[in-house]
Each structure stands twice: as C-alpha cells, then as structure tokens.
Amino acid sequence: xxxxFRRKIGLLAPCVILIFxxxxxxxxxxxxxxxxxxxxEQNLAPPAKPLWVGLLFQLDAGWHIYWQNPGDSGEPxxxxxxxxxxxxxxxxxxxxxxxxxGGTVIDYGYEGQVLLMAPxxxxxxxxxxxxxxxxxxxxxxxxRELCIPGKVHLTLASPPHGDWGQWRALFEQTRLQLPxxxxxxxxxxxxxxxxxxxxxxRGAKQVRSASFFPLEASQIDNSSPQGFVSNRxxxxxxxxxxxxxxxxVSTVRGLIIVGPGRAFEVAAPVVSR
Amino acid sequence: xTKTFLRSTVAILAVLILLSAAWAARVGEAAxxxxxxxxxxxxxxxxxxxxxxxxxEWSNRGCPYTQKHYNSGNMQRLQREWTGRGVIWLxxxxxxxxxxxxxxxxxxxxxxxxxxxxxxxxxxxxxxxxGHLYDAKTTPHIFIINPQGTLIYNGAIDDRPTTDLADVNxxxxxxxxxxxxxxxGKPVSVPTSRPYGCSVxxxx
Numbered sequence: 287x288x289x290x291f292r293r294k295i296g297l298l299a300p301c302v303i304l305i306f307x308x309x310x311x312x313x314x315x316x317x318x319x320x321x322x323x324x325x326x327e328q329n330l331a332p333p334a335k336p337l338w339v340g341l342l343f344q345l346d347a348g349w350h351i352y353w354q355n356p357g358d359s360g361e362p363x364x365x366x367x368x369x370x371x372x373x374x375x376x377x378x379x380x381x382x383x384x385x386x387x388g389g390t391v392i393d394y395g396y397e398g399q400v401l402l403m404a405p406x407x408x409x410x411x412x413x414x415x416x417x418x419x420x421x422x423x424x425x426x427x428x429x430r431e432l433c434i435p436g437k438v439h440l441t442l443a444s445p446p447h448g449d450w451g452q453w454r455a456l457f458e459q460t461r462l463q464l465p466x467x468x469x470x471x472x473x474x475x476x477x478x479x480x481x482x483x484x485x486x487x488r489g490a491k492q493v494r495s496a497s498f499f500p501l502e503a504s505q506i507d508n509s510s511p512q513g514f515v516s517n518r519x520x521x522x523x524x525x526x527x528x529x530x531x532x533x534x535v536s537t538v539r540g541l542i543i544v545g546p547g548r549a550f551e552v553a554a555p556v557v558s559r
Numbered sequence: 560x561t562k563t564f565l566r567s568t569v570a571i572l573a574v575l576i577l578l579s580a581a582w583a584a585r586v587g588e589a590a591x592x593x594x595x596x597x598x599x600x601x602x603x604x605x606x607x608x609x610x611x612x613x614x615x616e617w618s619n620r621g622c623p624y625t626q627k628h629y630n631s632g633n634m635q636r637l638q639r640e641w642t643g644r645g646v647i648w649l650x651x652x653x654x655x656x657x658x659x660x661x662x663x664x665x666x667x668x669x670x671x672x673x674x675x676x677x678x679x680x681x682x683x684x685x686x687x688x689x690g691h692l693y694d695a696k697t698t699p700h701i702f703i704i705n706p707q708g709t710l711i712y713n714g715a716i717d718d719r720p721t722t723d724l725a726d727v728n729x730x731x732x733x734x735x736x737x738x739x740x741x742x743x744g745k746p747v748s749v750p751t752s753r754p755y756g757c758s759v760x761x762x763x
Contacts, residue, residue: 358696359758361720391696391758427623427722431659433757435623435722503753529585529694530714530751 319346320428324440325401327457329417336376336405337417338457339442341365341424343400348430350395353383355501357393357508360433363402363426370418376405381463382541382549383499392508394499401460417442465541465549472520476538476554481527483538485554488520493544498523500540501551504530534558584693586713586750590704591692595651597680598664598671603649610706612646612738616678616716617653617690619660619698620670622757623722628699629674631727634716637734638677646738650678653690655762660698661685687761697756703737703747712737714752 321344331337341363343351352360367375380402383394406418420442427435445453468474471489478484483506485498495514500506506525513524525538536556543549584591590613594604605613616634619625628634638648652667654660662670667681684690693702703712717730737747 358754359756361755387758388763389761390691390694391761393758425721425723429757431760432621433623433722504751530753532586532751 318428318434318436319349319430320344320351320426320436322424322426322436322438322440324420324422324442325453325456326417326420326442327454329444331406331408331417336407338403338405339420340401340403340457340460341378341422341440342456343396343402343426345397345399345428348397349428350386350393350397350430351400351426351428353394353396353499354378354380355394355499355503357385357395358387358391360393360395360429361427363424365402365404365425366423367404367406368421368423369406372409373418374407374409376407379403379405379464381460382465382543382547385497385499390509394508401456403457403460403464462547463549465551468542468550468552472550472552474542474552474554476525476556478534478556478558483525483527483554483556485523485525485538485542486520487522487542487552490520493521496521496523496542496544498525498540498542499549500525500538502535502539504528505535505538505540506531584702584710584713586710588710589708590702590710593689593692595682595684595689597682598667599680600664601680603680603682605704605708608647608704609708612641612706612741613704614641614646614648614734614738615693615695615702615704616648616650617695617698617700617756617759618650618681619652619654619757619760620662621660622698624756625698627722627724627727628716629676631724633727634699635674635676637732640735641738642677642679644738644742648678650676650681651684651689651695652681653684653687653695654760655687656685658760658762660760685762687759690759690761695754695759697754698759699756700754700759701734703734703741705741711741711747712750713754714749715754715756718752720753720755 323342325340325342327338352362354362356362369375381400383396386393386395422440424438424440427433473488476483476485493516498512505528507528510526515522538554538556541549542552590605592605594602596602642648652662664683699716701714701716702710705711714733716734717732719726719730733749733752736749740747
C-alpha cells in the first residue's frame with residue numbers, strides 16, 4: 287500500500303515539481319574502506335524550500351565513521367561546500383548514532399551505510415531552478431582497529447537514467463532517523479552531585495529503557511554504565527561525570543534514545559544539590 | 560582461619576581500590592602511583608620523580624593522530640624542549656599483544672632511533688594496567704604531574720583534533736602552556752580538554 291502510494295507520487299512528481307535525484311560518482315580512494323557519494327534528493331531546487339543533498343557513506347564491514355560528538359576517540363566528518371553565489375548550505379543533520387567500541391573507550395558513530403543530509407538554500411525563492419553546480423571537500427576518518435584518514439572532493443552530477451527513486455527513499459528513511467525535539471509533555475532536568483548527573487524526565491510514562499548520547503564532549507564519562515530507573519512519573523538516567531569536567535555546567539545537552547527512530551534532543555538545566 | 564579471612568578481605572579491598580582507579584586521575588588530586596618497565600628493562604615508579612614535573616604521553620605509532628605529531632617533528636621537539644628543562648617525559652604504549660600498535664622493546668627502540676624521538680623513557684604497558692589506572696582513552700593522551708605529585712593536566716596535546724600535519728603550526732599546544740604556567744607558579748589555565756586520537760588498543 288505504502289509502496290504503491292510512493293510509486294504514484296514518484297510518477298506524478300516529475301510532472302509537478304520535477305523530482306529527480308542527482309548523483310555523482312566519486313572516485314573512492316583505494317583501500318579507504320569508505321565509499322562516499324554526493325547525492326541530491328531532487329534535481330530541481332524546489333521553490334521556497336531547501337534542496338536537500340547528502341554525503342552517502344558506505345563502509346566496509348567492521349569499519350565506522352563518527353557522529354558530531356565522536357565520544358572518546360575519532361572525529362566527525364567535515365564538509366566544505368563550494369556553491370554558486372546566492373546559495374548557502376545549512377549544517378549537516380546527523381541521524382541517531384550507535385555506541386561503538388568497548389571497555390573504557392566508547393565512541394559514537396555509524397557502521398554500514400549512513401546519509402549525512404544538509405539543506406542548500408537559494409537566496410531567491412521564487413520558483414524552481416535547475417540544480418546549482420555543487421561540490422564539496424570532505425574530510426573524515428574511518429576506523430576499525432586501525433584508523434585511516436580520508437579526504438575527497440565530490441561533485442554533484444546527474445543520476446543515471448531512471449535511478450532517482452532510489453535516493454529519494456533513502457532521504458525519507460534518513461529523516462526518520464533524525465533526532466526530534468523532546469515530546470511536549472517531557473520535563474527534563476539534571477541534578478548534579480560530586481560524581482554524577484542524574485537526568486530526570488518527567489511526563490514520559492511508557493519508556494522501558496533509554497540511553498543518553500552527549501552532544502558536548504567532556505561532560506559525561508562515555509564508557510560508564512548509565513543506570514536507568516523508571517518511576518510513576520517518568521524515568522531517570524545516572525550519568526557519571528567525565529574526568530575532564532572540572533567546571534560546573536549549566537546545561538547537559540544530548541540525545542535521549544528510547545528506540546529505533548526515537549531519538550529526542552534535550553537540553554537539561556542543571557540543578558546542584 | 561581468621562588470618563585467611565583477613566588476607567582475603569585485604570585482597571578484596573585492594574581489588575576494589577584498583578577498580579575505582581578510573582576515578583584517581585583527576586586534575587587537582589594526587590596522581591596515582593605506578594610501577595612500569597621501559598624498553599631497556601628499567602623499572603620506573605612515579606614516586607621516583609617526586610620533585611620533578613612528569614609528562615605521560617600515550618602513543619601508538621600506527622595511529623594517524625600520533626603520526627601527525629611525530630611526522631611533523633612536533634612530539635620530538637616537545638620532548639627535547641621539556642626534558643631539557645628538567646621534565647621527565649614518559650611515553651606509554653598500552654597496545655595489547657595481538658592488537659594494533661603492540662611492539663616489543665627492541666622494535667620500539669629501533670623506532671625511537673628512526674624518528675629521533677627523545678622521551679626520558681618509553682614504558683611498555685601490554686596489560687593496559689597503567690592505561691586503565693589513568694583512564695587513558697586515546698593516542699595521544701597527555702597527563703602532567705607536578706613536583707608535588709598532583710595531576711595538573713589531563714587531555715589533548717593541542718586544540719586541533721585532526722590528523723592534518725598542517726594543523727600542528729598555529730595550534731595552541733596545551734602541554735607547553737600547562738608546563739610554562741606551572742613552572743612560573745601560575746595556575747594551569749586549561750587543566751583539562753577532550754583528548755583526541757585513536758582509541759587505546761587495550762586487551763579485550
């Protein structure tokens with residue numbers, strides 16, 4: 287049902303706003319363990335809306351790249367856009383990461399395939415325009431046990447015939463994996479004691495388990511177990527403080543992930559006890 | 560019977576103290592005492608160096624972040640400058656046997672010669688005991704201990720968390736800044752930072 291609906295949309299779309307996906311074939315560096323492409327969701331910049339493009343990373347089994355906060359080691363990919371005048375690129379939207387590594391060194395990142403989306407905005411938003419000529423310099427590090435830094439220049443090209451639908455679905459799937467604002471009923475705060483932040487979420491009754499992914503480095507100890515306690519009004523997570531944290535912080539920022547596609551971005555004001 | 564009980568209690572307590580070691584390497588507190596063997600078979604204790612500044616530098620020659628600082632000559636420069644000013648510079652290798660970056664003593668000595676490195680000594684830590692005692696996360700990861708034995712720095716080598724050689728110039732070097740400040744009796748203005756690098760390859 288969903289598929290046939292999507293197909294219809296897919297057939298209609300070109301007539302209405304000419305949705306195609308553009309794709310580029312990047313020459314992946316040999317033995318890099320990461321193939322990266324610059325892809326577009328559409329082939330016309332839609333009127334009054336951003337054009338979404340993305341860096342599609344495909345990683346060899348066992349290899350990973352990093353989230354915006356990489357955790358204990360590594361670093362996130364960075365991108366430098368080259369855009370025609372009148373266009374600007376927004377920040378990368380990072381899908382929910384997974385925990386990587388083990389023992390006392392824990393990282394946050396992605397394995398397998400991940401699309402890092404970014405919006406391209408046109409200064410004049412009157413009507414659909416042809417896709418701007420885009421390129422990007424991407425720097426990244428891909429690790430398994432070994433780490434290999436990479437650098438690649440990508441250019442947005444046209445998709446092969448009839449290939450566009452594939453990318454559009456990927457953008458849609460990725461959107462579902464982006465963190466969302468916390469549900470309106472949630473009341474989030476963090477109590478600070480000598481060793482821990484106790485993150486409390488009130489108004490979250492059906493949550494059976496949750497994990498916290500810090501957006502700031504050096505706030506919490508990434509490898510310590512996060513004690514989870516649910517009560518009548520919501521739940522709490524015990525987050526051990528990082529050894530690198532020497533000054534009081536006013537806000538603990540991060541994602542609370544309660545399941546696949548259920549990542550919520552929170553900024554918990556810190557109350558000292 | 561009672562003696563055995565006492566002994567096992569003491570043993571359990573010792574284990575508990577070791578387990579809580581991740582807490583021990585906090586800036587402003589006493590740096591944990593350790594005993595470790597270098598690539599020439601010499602035994603080093605932290606307490607041997609009471610009265611001196613001690614730098615601990617976690618290293619892995621196969622890691623591109625470590626390579627940035629050795630291929631640019633930055634690490635060797637720091638080692639020469641600070642040992643020349645009386646600092647004890649101990650490089651630590653915590654890669655476990657079979658893990659990336661594990662080296663034997665003779666392999667490491669050959670490498671030190673090849674890259675013209677100048678630490679006071681390189682401590683081999685194949686069990687990861689010293690790494691876990693300080694909770695070293697990355698290569699590089701730097702700890703600085705003052706002459707009184709207090710940890711005064713825990714963090715990155717500098718403020719450019721990349722593998723780019725070009726980033727060495729123009730970076731703010733936290734090690735030099737901390738040592739400069741501490742030697743002139745000032746508080747260390749950046750006592751902690753997020754260490755950056757490859758993960759330390761501890762045993763599974």
